[in-house]
Amino acid sequence: MSSTTQHLEGQPDCWTRAAELAAQHRALLPQRGERVAVVGSGASYAMAQAYAALREERGHGETDAFSASAYLYGREYDRIVALTRTGTAPVMLRLLGKVHGSVPSTVITAAADAPDIADHTLRLDFTAEPRETIATRFPTTVLALLRAHLGERLDDATDDAQEAIDEALEPALLGARRFTFLGSGWTYGIAEAAAQLMRDNADLWAQAYQGPEYRPGRDRAPGPQAPDEQVTWVFGEVPARLAEAVREGGGTLVASARDPLADLVRVQRLALAAARRELAL
16 A cells, blocks of 8 residues: 555544644634634645635634735734645745734644744644645645534544545546536535646646536537546535536536545545556556
8 A cells, every 4th residue: 555545544533633633722723703814825725715615604704715825915814824734835934924923823734843934833743745745634634623623523524534435436437537626615625626636646637616607518628528538526515407417418427425525535536546547658
């Protein structure tokens, strides 16, 4: 078993540990009513988007998500939460250096030896992964931690993640070349993370859309079309019109009753399998 596979399959345990840390470190994380900015890059930015939407949905306060390079310095916040796998990204160092002393900041990182670049640092060192591997457990564990801090119980999510790890991947998914991921509200961040996984690690065509804005047919890539190579993957409820449109187009519709974060684990497995297939060609 490769180290990447081991990291991927260890996520349910990581989420359980994250929930325990959320209870132990409540004071370091956003308090109800605070106006919060969450920043990250890559998969961490997608998790920031998901958390920001979820925090507002739960009524905990105004929450904005930014990529680390696009933070708006003119806005006032009660707290900044920075999600950074390594804790050493120059863009994050610059951002936190500029806001130091003007707004409380908390860094959540996977690196045990990351420098203290914020007022507080929460180290999820049990999620550390080599930089050259597919990022799996750090981004999902960050969101698990933040969801637990919002008061969510993660028992069902961890059970669902274990199912997503144990089940076989469908042949239709393994043979697909184009992926459209849909989400609404907080699950749009999940869809964005899924699309990034497929593009960056498997070199496949992948795009994410807000579910209500998606129009079947807009996801057709240039060149000859093979309907059986097209997958439309929905995180959450499936719009009624969508199932019929996908069937008419001959593509594959993927939806699940699992927790959306757990369903992202299935995408991670698929991206890993596709990347290995590309290396073998």
